[in-house]
Amino acid sequence: MDTWSLILDGWNTAITPSNLLFCLIGVVVGTVIGLLPGLGSATGVALLLPLTLTMEPVTALIMLAGIYYGSQYGATISAVLIGTPGDSASLVTMFDGYPMAQKGRAGAALSSAAIASFIGGTVSLVLLMVAMPILSSFALKFGPPETVALAILAMLSVAGFAGSSLAKAIAMGLLGVIIATIGIDGQSAIPRYTFGQVELFGGLGLIPVLIGLVALAEVLRQLNQGEKKPLRAGWRDMMINKEELRRTWKPAGRGSLIGFFIGILPGAGATLASFISYEAERRSMKNGKKLLGTGMIEGVAGPESANNAAANGAFVPMLTLGVPGSATTAILLGAFMVFGVQPGPLLLTQEPTLVWGLILSFWIGNVILLVLNLPLAPLFAAILRFRYIFIYPAILLLCLAGAFSIQNRMWSVWIALGFAVVGFFMQRFSYPVAPLILGLVLGPLLEKGLDRSLAIAHGDPSIFLTRPISLTILILAFALFVGPTVLRFIRRKAKSPSTVDAALKSSVLEDSE
Amino acid sequence: MTMLRLRSSFGEIVIGTILIAIGTVWAVGAGGYGLLGEGGRLAPGTLPFACGVALAITGVFITAKTLFGARIDSDPDHELDESEAIATAESGAEQSAPDLGSGASDKTPVLTRLSTAARIRALPAAYPVGTVLLFLAVGLLLMPLLGFAISFALVIVAILRFVEKQALRTALLVGVVTSLFGFLLFEVLFNLPLPEPFFL
Numbered sequence: 001m002d003t004w005s006l007i008l009d010g011w012n013t014a015i016t017p018s019n020l021l022f023c024l025i026g027v028v029v030g031t032v033i034g035l036l037p038g039l040g041s042a043t044g045v046a047l048l049l050p051l052t053l054t055m056e057p058v059t060a061l062i063m064l065a066g067i068y069y070g071s072q073y074g075a076t077i078s079a080v081l082i083g084t085p086g087d088s089a090s091l092v093t094m095f096d097g098y099p100m101a102q103k104g105r106a107g108a109a110l111s112s113a114a115i116a117s118f119i120g121g122t123v124s125l126v127l128l129m130v131a132m133p134i135l136s137s138f139a140l141k142f143g144p145p146e147t148v149a150l151a152i153l154a155m156l157s158v159a160g161f162a163g164s165s166l167a168k169a170i171a172m173g174l175l176g177v178i179i180a181t182i183g184i185d186g187q188s189a190i191p192r193y194t195f196g197q198v199e200l201f202g203g204l205g206l207i208p209v210l211i212g213l214v215a216l217a218e219v220l221r222q223l224n225q226g227e228k229k230p231l232r233a234g235w236r237d238m239m240i241n242k243e244e245l246r247r248t249w250k251p252a253g254r255g256s257l258i259g260f261f262i263g264i265l266p267g268a269g270a271t272l273a274s275f276i277s278y279e280a281e282r283r284s285m286k287n288g289k290k291l292l293g294t295g296m297i298e299g300v301a302g303p304e305s306a307n308n309a310a311a312n313g314a315f316v317p318m319l320t321l322g323v324p325g326s327a328t329t330a331i332l333l334g335a336f337m338v339f340g341v342q343p344g345p346l347l348l349t350q351e352p353t354l355v356w357g358l359i360l361s362f363w364i365g366n367v368i369l370l371v372l373n374l375p376l377a378p379l380f381a382a383i384l385r386f387r388y389i390f391i392y393p394a395i396l397l398l399c400l401a402g403a404f405s406i407q408n409r410m411w412s413v414w415i416a417l418g419f420a421v422v423g424f425f426m427q428r429f430s431y432p433v434a435p436l437i438l439g440l441v442l443g444p445l446l447e448k449g450l451d452r453s454l455a456i457a458h459g460d461p462s463i464f465l466t467r468p469i470s471l472t473i474l475i476l477a478f479a480l481f482v483g484p485t486v487l488r489f490i491r492r493k494a495k496s497p498s499t500v501d502a503a504l505k506s507s508v509l510e511d512s513e
Numbered sequence: 514m515t516m517l518r519l520r521s522s523f524g525e526i527v528i529g530t531i532l533i534a535i536g537t538v539w540a541v542g543a544g545g546y547g548l549l550g551e552g553g554r555l556a557p558g559t560l561p562f563a564c565g566v567a568l569a570i571t572g573v574f575i576t577a578k579t580l581f582g583a584r585i586d587s588d589p590d591h592e593l594d595e596s597e598a599i600a601t602a603e604s605g606a607e608q609s610a611p612d613l614g615s616g617a618s619d620k621t622p623v624l625t626r627l628s629t630a631a632r633i634r635a636l637p638a639a640y641p642v643g644t645v646l647l648f649l650a651v652g653l654l655l656m657p658l659l660g661f662a663i664s665f666a667l668v669i670v671a672i673l674r675f676v677e678k679q680a681l682r683t684a685l686l687v688g689v690v691t692s693l694f695g696f697l698l699f700e701v702l703f704n705l706p707l708p709e710p711f712f713l
Contacts, residue, residue: 193539
């Protein structure tokens with residue numbers, strides 16, 4: 001079957017009534033979650049993953065992907081209306097979106113963001129459709145040593161972009177791998193670190209740990225925090241005018257390309273893409289340095305298209321190589337595994353309908369987002385008028401009931417609660433969550449790959465350096481790990497802070513992405 | 514300012530020490546599973562040993578950096594001037610997440626002026642995170658007995674009443690509505706069973 005027939009099959013899967021319905025639910029729920037400050041896409045996906053357990057894998061993944069990009073748009077609504085980004089990727093949108101709202105152009109900012117997100121989603125989808133088969137055929141040359149190199153690349157690149165403290169990021173990545181070693185060893189069937197407890201034989205479980213670490217910890221963090229009053233945006237105020245629409249296209253186009261190519265790099269993520277796009281707009285505008293930040297629509301359109309395109313781009317390494325590039329894609333990778341689907345080089349050959357169905361559902365989700373958000377943004381924004389004390393009981397409910405539902409045992413709920421405390425203190429002392437999640441997801445993959453590689457090489461570890469692909473990936477990993485540190489050093493010498501610098505600083509926020 | 518830094522440093526040292534402890538336990542425990550496999554393969558203890566040792570070393574680094582004055586959290590690019598530092602510390606104190614004892618810094622002086630009964634009543638709001646965790650833990654203990662819906666409703670009522678200081682009627686309403694929503698969502702819509710009370 002040629003690629004186009006497979007894509008057509010995927011399209012037919014994506015447009016079945018149930019898949020369309022769950023795509024819509026995912027996008028709407030994602031938008032609502034995303035606009036609650038602090039609750040990013042990672043929280044949304046972790047929170048609602050248990051609800052998808054009884055669904056068909058493709059339907060569940062379509063809904064989870066809908067939550068992913070829905071929450072990114074939701075985060076934009078709160079960034080524009082109350083100057084509090086719901087997600088780190090929307091931080092840049094706030095720089096011009098919030099001033100626009102203060103000038104009475106909240107609607108134009110939100111509409112421009114919706115249009116730019118749609119352009120970003122569409123352009124990146126086309127690129128994704130071209131890149132996927134090429135990368136998949138290339139990825140077929142990958143053996144266990146290359147898998148190990150990729151796992152190292154993903155973990156080191158995320159650690160390299162981990163913001164304020166490299167040591168903390170490394171510690172969290174290691175802790176993730178350590179937690180993943182609890183339970184029966186996949187290779188030898190020996191129970192490890194179970195201390196005689198039968199409950200621990202199956203490990204701590206990925207989802208309860210994620211629920212605790214990401215969602216419950218966020219509730220604890222937000223307890224009794226001050227709430228900002230939203231600006232009220234009327235229906236007439238929501239309309240974008242012709243001039244604003246004209247100024248949206250070009251930044252959106254630039255942002256889409258930047259976003260996609262940044263998004264496919266493991267560890268870089270949507271936040272960095274949006275910062276780089278903002279920097280590009282600053283350079284391309286006349287008086288950009290002075291004007292951006294005062295409420296310019298270009299400062300909304302560029303970063304918004306970039307973060308949406310990056311979200312799609314992040315699926316390339318995840319689907320073709322099985323390597324997630326961010327906390328959210330790591331959780332989604334976990335979701336794939338829960339449904340018995342193993343992302344990697346063989347996925348496109350083994351599950352073409354699922355892959356293309358999922359990818360095309362991204363575009364459908366973007367259409368839904370556009371149609372919903374142009375007229376309904378004020379309605380979504382009304383949720384921000386609820387006090388947080390009436391919202392977090394529902395979040396607690398989803399966390400506790402979700403943790404229980406995974407295996408129908410209270411043990412999982414206790415694990416979630418325990419990791420909520422861990423996650424709370426991690427946030428309190430600026431320990432990034434993303435490396436821990438990656439370590440947790442990639443730990444077993446790394447161990448299995450190491451075991452097989454060493455078995456092939458009869459115990460000779462130089463196998464990782466003698467195979468060209470593995471060596472190239474390891475060099476890339478090293479460059480991505482050392483790069484940000486060197487960049488920081490050079491910039492410190494030059495003493496000229498830029499917005500990309502700010503992206504690196506704020507990428508500790510990337511955890512919530 | 515100094516107190517803030519001392520508390521933060523103490524926390525950093527405690528977490529660094531915990532990392533060292535976890536790393537050491539893992540590395541030592543790995544010895545029991547074998548460190549070298551047969552035929553060049555990986556033994557069950559190889560990866561935990563390597564990660565345990567690396568974690569302990571990273572923990573030592575973090576602790577040492579805190580102890581010897583280097584700023585682990587700070588950005589090397591940006592040296593704060595004094596006024597900026599004070600502003601940052603103040604806004605940090607206002608905006609930072611409430612920790613288990615966060616209320617203690619600004620609410621303890623008020624608490625000491627209260628009677629014992631009033632002090633006990635004021636505790637949940639002064640220590641919100643600790644209290645919510647306690648309520649959640651009690652709720653989880655009750656779940657096998659009372660079932661999910663009743664236990665969860667009780668937890669929400671307790672949180673809203675004692676931590677958020679809401680009227681009992683509001684707390685009851687939110688508790689019951691949330692529990693009902695949970696029942697409909699999980700049990701009815703998605704067919705995911707939740708713990709039932711012993712009497713059903």
